[in-house]
Each structure stands twice: as C-alpha cells, then as structure tokens.
Amino acid sequence: MGSLRFRPGVALFMLPAFALYSLFFIVPFLRTMYGSLFDWNGMENARFIGLGNYAQLARDSLFLTGIGRVALWALLAIIFKVGTALVLASMLRLPIPGERFFTGAFFVPVVISSAAISLMFTLLYDPDIGLIDVALRGVGLGFLAHAWLSDENLALYAVIAVPIWHTIGYFFIIILAAVRNVPAELYEAARIDGAGARTLFTRITVPCLWPVLQVCIILAITAAVKSFDYVFVMTKGGPGTATEVPATYLFRTIFTNLQLGYGTAMASTIFLIALVSTLAFRRLTTFRLD
Amino acid sequence: MPSQDVWCPNAALTRRTLFAAVGLAAAGATGLLAAGIGAARAEDSFAPPPMGTADAKHVALRFATSYAGMHPMTQPVRAIIEQYRKDYPNVSVAIEESPGDAQMTRIKIDASSDRLPDLFNYWRLDPGFGLDQIAHAGKLADLTAWTRNDPFFQGLYDAYSWRTATLDGKVWGVPINMFYVEFLANKAVFDRAGVAVPSDWAGLLEAVKALKAKGEIPWAISIGKDSEGGRIYNAVVNRMVGNPRALRMHAGAEPIDVPEMVRAAELLRELVVGNVPQDAIAIGNDSVYAKYVNNNRGALIMDGSWITPALKPEVQANMVVLAFPLIPGGAETQQSAERDLTSLWYVSAKAMADADRRPYVQELVRRLSSRAAEKTYAEEGKQPIAALGVQVDPAKYGKLAWAAQSQALNTPADKWIPSVMTPARRAEFEPLLGEFLSGKYEPAAFVAKLGQIFSS
Numbered sequence: 001m002g003s004l005r006f007r008p009g010v011a012l013f014m015l016p017a018f019a020l021y022s023l024f025f026i027v028p029f030l031r032t033m034y035g036s037l038f039d040w041n042g043m044e045n046a047r048f049i050g051l052g053n054y055a056q057l058a059r060d061s062l063f064l065t066g067i068g069r070v071a072l073w074a075l076l077a078i079i080f081k082v083g084t085a086l087v088l089a090s091m092l093r094l095p096i097p098g099e100r101f102f103t104g105a106f107f108v109p110v111v112i113s114s115a116a117i118s119l120m121f122t123l124l125y126d127p128d129i130g131l132i133d134v135a136l137r138g139v140g141l142g143f144l145a146h147a148w149l150s151d152e153n154l155a156l157y158a159v160i161a162v163p164i165w166h167t168i169g170y171f172f173i174i175i176l177a178a179v180r181n182v183p184a185e186l187y188e189a190a191r192i193d194g195a196g197a198r199t200l201f202t203r204i205t206v207p208c209l210w211p212v213l214q215v216c217i218i219l220a221i222t223a224a225v226k227s228f229d230y231v232f233v234m235t236k237g238g239p240g241t242a243t244e245v246p247a248t249y250l251f252r253t254i255f256t257n258l259q260l261g262y263g264t265a266m267a268s269t270i271f272l273i274a275l276v277s278t279l280a281f282r283r284l285t286t287f288r289l290d
Numbered sequence: 291m292p293s294q295d296v297w298c299p300n301a302a303l304t305r306r307t308l309f310a311a312v313g314l315a316a317a318g319a320t321g322l323l324a325a326g327i328g329a330a331r332a333e334d335s336f337a338p339p340p341m342g343t344a345d346a347k348h349v350a351l352r353f354a355t356s357y358a359g360m361h362p363m364t365q366p367v368r369a370i371i372e373q374y375r376k377d378y379p380n381v382s383v384a385i386e387e388s389p390g391d392a393q394m395t396r397i398k399i400d401a402s403s404d405r406l407p408d409l410f411n412y413w414r415l416d417p418g419f420g421l422d423q424i425a426h427a428g429k430l431a432d433l434t435a436w437t438r439n440d441p442f443f444q445g446l447y448d449a450y451s452w453r454t455a456t457l458d459g460k461v462w463g464v465p466i467n468m469f470y471v472e473f474l475a476n477k478a479v480f481d482r483a484g485v486a487v488p489s490d491w492a493g494l495l496e497a498v499k500a501l502k503a504k505g506e507i508p509w510a511i512s513i514g515k516d517s518e519g520g521r522i523y524n525a526v527v528n529r530m531v532g533n534p535r536a537l538r539m540h541a542g543a544e545p546i547d548v549p550e551m552v553r554a555a556e557l558l559r560e561l562v563v564g565n566v567p568q569d570a571i572a573i574g575n576d577s578v579y580a581k582y583v584n585n586n587r588g589a590l591i592m593d594g595s596w597i598t599p600a601l602k603p604e605v606q607a608n609m610v611v612l613a614f615p616l617i618p619g620g621a622e623t624q625q626s627a628e629r630d631l632t633s634l635w636y637v638s639a640k641a642m643a644d645a646d647r648r649p650y651v652q653e654l655v656r657r658l659s660s661r662a663a664e665k666t667y668a669e670e671g672k673q674p675i676a677a678l679g680v681q682v683d684p685a686k687y688g689k690l691a692w693a694a695q696s697q698a699l700n701t702p703a704d705k706w707i708p709s710v711m712t713p714a715r716r717a718e719f720e721p722l723l724g725e726f727l728s729g730k731y732e733p734a735a736f737v738a739k740l741g742q743i744f745s746s
Contacts, residue, residue, distance in 0.1 A: 042402030043427035127569050128581065149572040152730070238514055239571040240725035255395045257714040258420055260402065 029271075036265035041258040053265035063266065066246040067273065073160050073245070074224035074277075081164045082216045085171035090205055093179045103176070107169035114166065118233035121162045125149050125234075149235055152242035159243050163223070163230050171216045178212040179205060214285060218278050225274040246270050336440040338656070339378065339649045346380040349650050351641075354396065354407035358387035362599040363467075363673060366666040370657050381650050391516065394419060401429050408641035408651050411466060411633050415457045416709035418716050421636070425462050431642035434461045442656050451676050454631040463634030464659050465676035467667055469594045470629035470698035471521055474690075478608040479506055479589040491615040498565050501589050508565040510588020512578045513727040515720040519570070521592045522562055523723055524628055524707045525614045530554035532621035533704040540719075540744060541710035547741030550621075555726070555733035557617065563729045571728045576600075594632075595698070598691040599672040606690045611697050627698040628706055631676055635659065711744075718743045 036053055040046035057063055088106055092099055109117065124130050125148040133145035148158040186204050195203065206213070228247035231237060237244035237252070246266060254263030340346075353371065357363040371383055386407060388396040393412065400406045401424040413419040424430055437443045437452075438461070447465050455463040475487050480497075483504035488494040498508040513519030527536045531550050539546040567573075567582055575593070582588040584602045591597075592614070601609065613625050635655050641647045657663060664677040669686035674695055684692045708716050722743070726736040 041423050041427075042398075043423065043429065147569040147572065150569045150728075152725075152728075155572070235572065236515060238721060238724060239728060240721045240730065244721075252717055253714075255398055256420075257712075257717055258398055258402070258423055259714060 032264045033268050035261060036268050038261040040261040042254075042260040043258075046261070049261070053262045054269070056262065057265055057269060062241055062244060062249055063246060063269075065241075066244055066249055069156060069243070070224045070227060070245050072156075073227060074221045076157075076160055077164055077220040077224050078217050081168055081220055082171055082213065085168050085175050085216070086206075086209070086213065088168070088172050089175035089179045090201060092176060093182075093205075103173075106172045109166050110169040110173075112166075114163070114229040115233050117162060117166050118230050121158075122149065122234050125158055150239055152239050155235055155239055156243050159230055159234050162234070163227065167223070171219075174216060175209060175212060178209050182208045210285075214282065217285075218281060221277055221281065222274050225270060225277070336436070336442070336652070337649075338653045341377040343378075343380055347646060349381045349646055351381060351383045351409065351647065351650060351654065352386060352407040353383050353654070354386040354388065354393070354400070354410035356388055356390060356393035356411060358389040361389065362596075363667060363671040366663070366670045367658065369666070370663055371654075374654055374657055378650060378653075383654070397421070397424070401427065404429070406430070406638040406640070408638055408647060409654060410636055412463070412636050413633060414454055414631060414709065415462060416706075418706075418708045418711050418713065420713050421462075422457055425457055425460075429639055430462050431637040431639045432460045432462065433464065433637065433642075434459075436652065437461050437464065440652075440656075442659075445679070446659065446661070446677050448678055451631050455634055463636045464655055465631050466633040466635060466659070467631075467664075467671075467673040467675050468629065469596060469632040470627055470674065470695065471525070471592060472595055472598065472694040472698075473525075473592045473612045473614045474590070474609045474694070475612050476510075476583075476586060476589055476591075476605070476608050477610050478586050482506070483589070485589075487610060487612070489612075489615070491617050494615055495560060497589075498561060502565055507567055507582060507588045508590060509562060509570075510578060510582035510591050511566055511570060511593075512573055512575050513562070513566055513570045513724050514572065514574065515724060517575055517724070518578070518591065518593045519562065519566075519727045520708065520720065520723060521594070521628070523558060523727075524704070525592065526558045526561065526617070527551070527554050527707065528626065528628070528704050529614070529617040529620040529622045530557070533626065533707075535621065536707055537705060537710045540707050540715075542715070542744045545741070546744045547737050551737045551740065552734050555736050558727070559729075559733055562727050566727070571724050595674055595691065595694060596632075598688060598694065601690070606688070609690050611690070611693045613697060613701075625701045626704045627701045628704045629698050630703065630706060630709075715743055 037048060037050060038046040039049050039052070088102075092102060096102075124132050127133050127145065127147040127150075130148075132148070136142060136145045146154060149155050182205065186208070187200055190200055190204055226247055227245055228251065231243050231245055231248050232251070235243045237248045247270065250263050250266040250270065253259050253266060257263075355367065357367045368385075371385065375381070375383060386396075393410075397406070397410060397412055398420055406424070406429050412421055415422045415425060421430070433455075437455075443464075451465040452461065455461050455465055477487065479501070480487050483501050483506045485497050485500045485504065486493070488497040501508040509518075509522075511518035511522070524536075530553060531539070535544065538544040539548075539551070567578070567588070570578070573581070575597070578588075579597065579600045583591055584600075584605050586605060586608065598606070614627075616622060616625065635658060637651055637655065641651045659677070661677055661680045664675040664680045665682060667673045668675045668680065668682040672688055672691055674691075675682075687695075708719070711719060719740070722736070722739055725731060731739070
C-alpha cells in the first residue's frame with residue numbers, strides 16, 4: 001500500500017487559488033484589522049490609537065446590548081429554525097403522498113430576497129392593515145392584536161421570527177438530503193428491538209445526522225451574528241434602539257457617522273465573535289461514534 | 291393670474307428690493323463684462339462648450355441625485371438632463387439615483403472610496419450631514435472663483451444662500467432650494483370632533499386632549515428617526531430656550547441638562563406622548579402620509595415644506611396653516627419659523643480639475659441652476675427655491691403651499707437644531723427622542739440623557 005506524501009511542486013498549482021483568496025479575503029481582512037487601530041473618517045488624518053477603539057467598544061452599551069440580542073437570535077434560530085427543519089425533514093424521510101409539493105412549499109420562501117420578505121412582514125405586522133392583527137381580530141383574539149414593530153418589548157422577537165421562518169426551508173433541504181442517507185437497516189433493526197418513533201428519532205436520526213446538524217447550527221449562529229438586512233428594512237434598529245444589532249450599528253457607525261476606525265473595530269469584533277463561537281461549538285459538540 | 295417671487299430667504303427682503311437686486315445684478319454683470327470678465331470668457335473659463343458636436347471628444351459624467359422615483363423634483367431635473375444630452379451628444383450623463391437619505395450614505399461611501407460623482411445634490415455643509423468632512427478632505431471642488439467670476443451667478447442668490455454654501459471662506463455648492471416647516475391642521479378632522487382649531491399654546495394643549503377624547507389621532511406624525519417628531523421637538527425647544535441657545539446646547543457648547551429644557555420636555559410630553567398613531571415610532575414619514583394624513587385620520591401635522599405635494603388635493607383643501615404658538619414664559623416672544631436653504635449642487639474636485647469634464651459640468655450646473663430651471667422646481671416640483679428674481683405662478687405652486695410659505699416668510703428664521711450636531715451625536719439623539727416621544731422616559735431622565743450625549 002502506498003502512502004500520501006506532500007510534494008512541494010504541487011504547491012505551484014495552488015498559487016492561483018491562493019492569490020485570489022489573498023486578494024479578496026486575506027488582504028482586505030488584514031487591512032480591516034489594521035484600520036481598526038486608527039481614529040479615521042475614511043478620508044483624512046488617520047490617527048493611530050492602538051487598541052483605543054476596542055477599549056471604547058468594551059464600554060459601548062449599545063454594542064454590548066446588540067451582542068446579547070444576536071446571542072438570543074442565535075438561540076431562537078437553533079431551537080426553531082434547525083428544530084423545525086429537522087422535524088419536517090424527518091416527516092418526509094419516507095415517501096408520502098404529496099411529498100414533492102411539501103418539499104417545494106417548504107423551500108419556496110428561501111428563493112425570495114430577504115428585503116422582499118422583510119417588506120412583506122412589515123405589512124403583515126401593520127396594526128391597521130396587517131394580516132396578523134386582522135386575523136386575530138377576525139377569530140375573536142383582538143386582545144392579542146399589537147403594533148408588533150412599535151412595541152420595544154416585542155419588536156426584536158417580531159423581527160427574529162422573520163428570518164427564522166424565511167430560511168427554515170434552506171435547513172430543511174440540507175437535513176432532508178442527510179436523513180434520506182441514513183441506512184434504513186438501522187431503523188428496521190431498532191424497530192425489531194421494540195423502539196418507538198421517539199426512540200428512533202432520538203437514538204438513530206439525531207445521532208446519525210449530528211455532523212449535518214452541527215453545520216446547520218453553525219450556519220444559524222453565524223447568520224444571527226451577521227444579521228443586518230431584516231433589521232435594516234423592518235425597523236432600522238428601532239423603536240429607539242430596541243432592535244439594534246451589531247451589524248446595523250456597524251453600518252451606521254461607518255456610513256452615517258463616518259467613524260471608519262471604530263466601525264472596523266466593530267467588524268473585527270463581530271468576526272472574532274462568530275469565529276470563537278463557531279470553534280467553541282464544534283469543540284464542545286464533536287464526539288466520535290464508536 | 292398675478293405672479294410674484296416665490297422665495298425670499300431674508301424676511302426683510304421685499305419684492306421691491308428683489309427687483310432692485312436683480313437690476314443691480316444685471317447692471318453689475320454688464321459692468322463686470324465691460325471691466326474684464328470678457329477676458330475670462332476669452333480664456334474659455336466660463337463660456338459654455340459648443341453644442342451639437344457629436345464628433346467632439348467623448349466625455350462621461352456621473353450625476354448622483356436623491357431626486358428619484360416619485361420625488362417632485364425628479365421630472366424637472368430629468369427634463370433638464372434630457373435637453374442637455376440632446377445639446378451635447380458627445381457627453382454621456384449617467385444618472386445614479388439614491389432616494390432620500392440614501393443619498394447621504396452613498397455620497398459618504400463614494401467619498402471614502404475616492405469616487406465621488408462629478409455632480410450631485412446634497413444637503414447643507416452643516417456637521418449633521420457630514421459633507422463638511424468631505425470638503426475638508428479635499429474631495430469637493432472649491433467653487434469660489436467660478437461662482438464669484440462667472441456672470442451667470444451674479445445676482446442669482448442672496449448673501450444668506452452664499453454664506454450657507456460657504457465653509458472656511460470657500461464656496462462649495464450652488465443653491466437649489468429652500469425649506470420651511472409647515473404646521474397644518476386638518477379642519478375636517480377638527481370639525482368632525484367638534485374641536486376648535488387652536489390659536490395659542492393653551493388652546494393647542496386643550497385641542498390635543500379634546501381630539502383624543504373624541505377618538506381622533508391628534509398628531510398624524512412619525513416619531514422614528516429623522517421624523518416629524520423632531521420638528522415638534524425643535525419648535526418646543528426653540529420656543530422655550532430660543533433658537534440660538536438651543537443650537538449652542540445641541541452643539542455641546544452650553545449645558546443642555548438645565549431646568550428650561552426639563553420644562554420643554556414636560557410640555558413636549560404633554561403635547562405629543564400618547565397623541566400619535568400607535569405605530570408612529572415604527573413607520574416612516576411616507577407611511578404616515580399614506581395611512582393617516584391622506585385618509586383624514588390625523589388632525590395636526592408638522593413637517594418640511596417638501597411634503598405639500600405628497601398631500602392629496604382633497605386633503606390639501608381641508609388643511610389650514612397655523613403658526614406654532616408661543617409658549618408663555620418661553621424665551622421666544624415673537625413668532626419664528628424653522629427655515630433654511632436645504633439642497634445644493636456640488637461638484638467633485640476631480641471633475642473640476644479635469645480640463646475635459648470641467649466645462650461640461652459647469653454648463654450642467656448652470657442649466658440646473660438657471661432661473662428657468664428654478665421656475666420649474668417651484669411650479670412643477672412645488673419646492674421653495676433659492677434663486678432670486680424668479681416669477682412663479684402661485685396657482686401652479688399650490689394654494690396651501692403658498693399660504694404656508696407666506697406665513698414662514700413673515701417671521702424670523704430658526705435654524706434646524708440637528709444641523710449643529712455631529713453625525714455621531716445625531717445618531718444617538720434621534721432614537722432617544724423617538725423613545726421619549728413614545729413615553730419611555732420621564733422628562734428629567736430624557737434631559738439627563740441629552741446631557742450625556744451633548745456633553746461628551
């Protein structure tokens with residue numbers, strides 16, 4: 001049997017890809033990190049302040065509150081987005097009548113742009129003409145009708161619900177492909193041993209899908225940390241600052257306030273948070289099936 | 291139909307002085323020509339480039355504008371550009387549209403990436419809009435020599451407009467239009483509720499309470515960021531502490547956490563909190579007009595003059611113009627109105643430095659700033675204009691707008707308070723104000739938070 005051996009000459013073939021990767025990721029990333037060490041408006045008189053922007057960030061209550069909000073966002077996304085997608089995919093593991101319709105129906109929202117979805121939900125949440133309040137009043141639950149995006153206690157949840165609903169189909173498709181690759185023999189053997197539906201789900205489906213679920217959870221976490229478009233379109237961070245998340249705050253800091261140094265410090269911190277939370281999650285949840 | 295000058299930025303400037311100014315300008319221009327401006331023309335400094343030469347060297351211009359979509363200025367500006375394209379077939383004008391405040395963001399992004407459009411409209415050079423930083427960075431063209439020496443500009447604007455276009459002794463922009471704040475009452479709503487239209491401060495407070503008791507929405511406004519709620523804040527604060535002091539406070543030059551401001555916040559709360567649509571903090575100004583104003587669902591509005599065209603004609607017919615009342619015990623003892631020059635044309639430093647582009651950009655600016663252009667801005671775009679000596683038909687301008695403008699011009703001008711804020715302070719102030727107007731804070735707590743923003 002032969003062995004895999006690295007031959008230095010092969011590295012030459014990697015150079016074009018590495019050059020592109022460097023040009024479009026590594027260099028901009030390093031420039032961003034470097035820019036975060038300056039007090040700069042993007043045009044003139046950049047002043048080196050070392051870690052001053054990071055020190056200010058550590059005291060910035062709006063940024064820190066925003067981090068808390070995306071942590072909540074990530075948690076809810078994992079529970080409801082990945083959870084719902086897993087349940088739906090498990091229901092369609094075996095062929096059933098209308099399977100193609102359901103698969104399509106679950107996936108359709110994913111192909112719509114987030115801006116369009118956000119505008120649609122802005123109307124749905126409207127207290128006068130929004131379908132949600134109209135429906136609640138129609139079925140005698142008018143006391144639950146609300147100005148969803150105007151209430152600072154509810155607005156964040158109203159916003160978070162939209163991307164969760166919007167992208168369930170994306171996770172559903174990933175998990176469906178994986179669940180159909182779980183060997184049927186495992187389920188048959190478990191059934192012979194007397195396992196019920198719940199045991200099959202918790203002891204076979206979830207463990208076999210775990211690597212895929214890990215990826216889905218990581219995608220959910222990073223999407224939450226980077227979340228921008230839904231907030232920007234639906235509330236612009238309001239009411240007040242009740243739905244401000246780091247990415248919208250970053251946008252405002254750079255493009256409204258022209259504080260590029262501070263903004264790039266925020267961008268670097270958001271990146272580090274996404275990286276660390278992803279690595280930590282993988283480290284803590286990776287186990288070997290023996 | 292009689293016609294008259296539509297805008298007089300200085301209230302003391304009467305029609306007679308306007309005509310005199312135009313006459314003097316004409317005489318001055320003639321004199322200047324005789325005295326040597328002709329020499330400048332000989333150098334082709336100000337002469338328009340020759341028209342109708344498709345085979346001339348191709349020039350590409352980028353024109354960035356917030357006059358897009360349904361904005362009333364879109365069509366008049368487009369018409370001028372179309373004519374310009376016909377006259378200069380060798381020049382391509384790429385129109386880059388960013389409606390509303392999106393223009394601020396795009397210009398800042400363009401400036402920081404060193405690709406400012408050749409020509410664009412933008413707000414004043416006040417700190418609140420951020421263009422001062424772009425000018426300081428040398429990315430805007432210094433128009434001082436051109437605007438002072440080109441006969442085209444002689445007598446076109448008054449001294450205030452030129453001062454507003456000036457920063458650090460240099461002229462950076464060419465004025466387009468003005469704004470004033472309108473305070474309007476929908477008489478149909480007042481009549482429906484059986485409430486009298488107020489004429490003083492006590493009457494205003496009483497009317498708001500009575501309207502609410504009758505199930506009407508007293509204020510058809512948004513209280514989100516950069517909304518009508520801010521206009522009412524400005525009016526109450528100006529009445530209480532006076533505009534000059536209010537400006538100093540919001541520039542961080544004088545303490546803001548003072549008893550007079552707490553009193554202003556108390557009055558503001560009484561006037562506004564709980565008296566706005568339930569979604570007032572979540573919806574934008576446009577939605578307010580669609581949902582409340584144009585459906586006769588709100589009694590009072592207070593907004594910039596640019597909104598008049600957004601009102602349906604039948605709603606305009608219901609509107610009466612009010613003067614925001616003086617507050618007993620307040621610093622302002624005579625009526626004032628918030629008004630200013632609001633939009634200007636700016637040219638990038640690169641375009642002005644480019645010998646190929648400069649004459650074509652200058653000609654485009656001249657066409658966009660001509661009295662004929664300003665007349666269409668007033669009569670078709672329904673905007674109060676900056677140019678002097680423009681004869682505007684009041685019927686075309688609109689009865690309501692004309693009445694509101696007449697009232698605004700008859701009072702001293704207050705400057706818009708956020709104009710003195712840095713962008714970062716404004717970004718903190720606006721959400722805080724929205725929260726206060728939605729009832730989140732007590733007046734003293736609100737003013738204490740203002741103190742944190744403006745003393746830092």
